Amino acid sequence: MASGKFITFEGIDGAGKSTHIAFVADLLRTRGLTVVTTREPGGTELGESLRSMVLHQKMHLETEALLMFAGRREHLAQVIEPALARGDWVISDRFTDATFAYQGGGRHLSLDKLDALEQWVHPHLQPDLTLLFDVPLEVARARLDAERTLDKFEQEKADFFAATRAEYLRRAKQFPQRFRVIDSTRPIIDIQQEIAQLLADV
Numbered sequence: 001m002a003s004g005k006f007i008t009f010e011g012i013d014g015a016g017k018s019t020h021i022a023f024v025a026d027l028l029r030t031r032g033l034t035v036v037t038t039r040e041p042g043g044t045e046l047g048e049s050l051r052s053m054v055l056h057q058k059m060h061l062e063t064e065a066l067l068m069f070a071g072r073r074e075h076l077a078q079v080i081e082p083a084l085a086r087g088d089w090v091i092s093d094r095f096t097d098a099t100f101a102y103q104g105g106g107r108h109l110s111l112d113k114l115d116a117l118e119q120w121v122h123p124h125l126q127p128d129l130t131l132l133f134d135v136p137l138e139v140a141r142a143r144l145d146a147e148r149t150l151d152k153f154e155q156e157k158a159d160f161f162a163a164t165r166a167e168y169l170r171r172a173k174q175f176p177q178r179f180r181v182i183d184s185t186r187p188i189i190d191i192q193q194e195i196a197q198l199l200a201d202v
C-alpha cells in the first residue's frame with residue numbers, strides 16, 4: 001500500500017489557510033488518494049472541548065501551551081497516526097509549528113520548553129509538507145475585520161502577530177526540507193496554481 005503523507009497548513013490568523021484546505025483535499029482525491037482533513041486545536045471530541053477553552057478563556061501561558069500539546073496527543077492517537085497507518089493522507093489546519101509561533105514567538109514561552117513537549121508528544125513524527133501562508137499583518141487584519149467575531153488570539157495586538165509571523169518564518173528557514181512559504185497576498189487562483197505545482201512533487 002502507498003504510504004500516506006502528513007500535510008500541515010500554517011500562518012497567522014487571516015493569512016488564508018482555511019480558504020485552501022478544501023482545494024488541496026479535492027486535488028489529492030482526484031489522484032485517487034484517501035484524504036482526512038482535520039484541525040488544531042481540535043480534531044477529536046476532547047480536542048474540540050479544549051479548543052473552546054483555549055480560544056475563549058484567560059489562562060497561564062504554560063497552561064495554554066500544555067493544553068495545545070494535550071489536545072495534540074489525543075489528535076495523534078485518535079486521528080493522525082491511525083490515518084497514516086492506513087495509508088491515508090492527512091491535512092491538518094495547524095500543528096506543532098503553531099505552538100512554536102504563537103506560544104513561543106507571540107507570547108515568548110521558552111522554545112526549550114516547547115522542544116521538550118514536542119519530544120514527549122511526537123518524538124518521531126513530523127509533517128511531510130508544511131505550507132506556510134505568509135502575509136503582512138495589515139493584510140491579515142483587514143481580512144479578519146471584514147469577516148468575523150474575533151477570538152482570544154485574533155484580538156491580540158500587532159506586535160504579537162509580528163512575533164508570531166517572525167517565528168513561523170524562522171522555522172521555515174530552520175526546516176527548509178518540509179516548509180514551503182506561500183506569498184498569500186496574491187489572488188486565490190494564483191495561490192492555488194502554486195499549491196498544485198508543489199503537490200505534484202510530494
Ligand SMILES: Nc1ncnc2c1ncn2[C@@H]1O[C@H](COP(=O)(O)OP(=O)(O)O)[C@@H](O)[C@H]1O
Binds near residue numbers: 144147184
Ligand atoms: N488570497 C486571498 N486574497 C483575498 N482574500 C483572501 C485570500 N485568501 C483568503 N482570503 C479571505 O480572507 C479571509 C480569511 O481567510 P481564511 O482562509 O479564513 O484565513 P485563516 O484560515 O488563515 O485564518 C476570508 O474572508 C478569505 O475569503
Ligand SMILES: Cc1cn([C@H]2C[C@H](O)[C@@H](COP(=O)(O)OP(=O)(O)O)O2)c(=O)[nH]c1=O
Binds near residue numbers: 014018093094099151
Ligand atoms: C494549534 C494552535 C493554535 N493556536 C491559535 C492560533 C489561532 O489564533 C487559534 C485558532 O486557530 P484557527 O483554527 O486557525 O482559527 P480560525 O478557525 O479562527 O481560523 O489558535 C495557538 O495559539 N497555538 C497552537 O498550538
